[in-house]
Amino acid sequence: MTAHLSRRSLLGLAGLGAGAVLLSACGDDDGGGSATADGPQTINWWHIQNTEPMLPVWAAMAKEYQTAHPNVKIAIQPLENEAFKTKLTTPTQAGSPPDLFQSWGGGVLQQQVDAGLVKDITDDVKPWVGTLLPAAMQPYTIEDRIYGIPFDIGMIGFWYNKDLFAKAGVTAAPTTWAELLTVVSKVKGSGTVPIALAGKEKWPGHYYWAYLAMRVGGLEALQRAATDKNFDTPEFVAAGERLKELVDLQPFQKGFLGAEYGSPDGQxxxxxxxxxxxxxxxxxxxxxxxxxxxxxKGIGDKLGFFTFPAVDGGKGKPTDAFGGGNGFAVGRNAPPATLDLLKTLLDVDHQRRSAATGAVLPTAKDAADSIKDETSKVVASTLAGATGFQLYLDQAYPPAVGQQVNDSVAELIAGSKKADQVVKDITTVAKSQ
Known part of the structure; x- marks a missing residue:
């Protein structure tokens, strides 16, 4: 997993530290052992919502669950996402992951499944999993079996300043790649920076290449590349070439190659x-x-949202979404109450409480009415109508491949690699896995 996971944790950028809040004492890393359903149980729960607004929400939900189930203790360990990744290494290498822990699904979850670290929870969640958005479940479903449950889901799209569009004479959001390039030229001609980009962190740049690959080749092209371990195909080369068309317009802010995402002068x-x-x-x-x-306060109601445009002649559907969210996997030794806690966290009332914070786009279908922000409502409704869903490539693919995608696309944006070399570099790493 890469350093950009904070973008998915929806926490902002400040962390309170690895041990900011503990509900009960943190248990041992041996999971819940072989506790019986009615006997005393301790659930070790690691999550990355380590700041407000979700930190106190999770704590309150855990306390309520303990009150209703006196035989259950919940030991919460909130961790900043990078600290989480580092700390998780020790128990997973020992074969004893936490009972309930943060997961983004995809390639990392696949590795955990292959290592026997997480439970197959398909049969356990069958009675209620139908209440969740199907697109949200995809990253946690491997060979038709479920190994995790998402509590939050979202998608990547273009956020734009309505006033700056109007200043440039842009009256409608672009729906094709060619129209987007025209908008970029108009905005630049009006004296405004068209696009903000955190070039230093690399992961924001991979969104462009991934979406273009989806629009050019369709979801099937990305799935086939994962299976064949081959990205050296016309679809992926074309994605790079289209991205180069954008880069050639010099659309990004001055110094973008050294810009971070959330710093005072960042994206x-x-x-x-x-x-x-x-x-x-x-x-x-x-x-x-x-x-x-x-x-x-940002720009408030001046902010709008539109989906990534279609590419003329491409095989991909403009209604296919690219993104991801947050979820939980259940450790191999988790006590029986862990699955009941997971069910409780995902019921409609608890999902509504999470959504009301503004930090979570809920996966429970009936909790969408608790989303307050108007632009977030647009994202949620767009995602609910998505015809297909692709997880971030640096999560969907094995970690080494995902990192190479980020690195190679960053080189293309910087002008040091061409589209055909990018796909060769990624393919080399993919075949080595």
């Missing part, structure tokens, strides 16, 4: 301070724009 702040017309980012963008801006 989110550039948008939040009204200094760029667009950014390609996930559902957390409005909150990070606001928290990174000078005013701490």
């Amino acid at each position: 989110a702040a550039t948008m939040g301070n009204g200094r760029a017309a667009m950014e390609l980012m996930g559902q957390w963008a409005p909150s990070v724009q606001a928290s990174s801006s000078t005013s701490k």
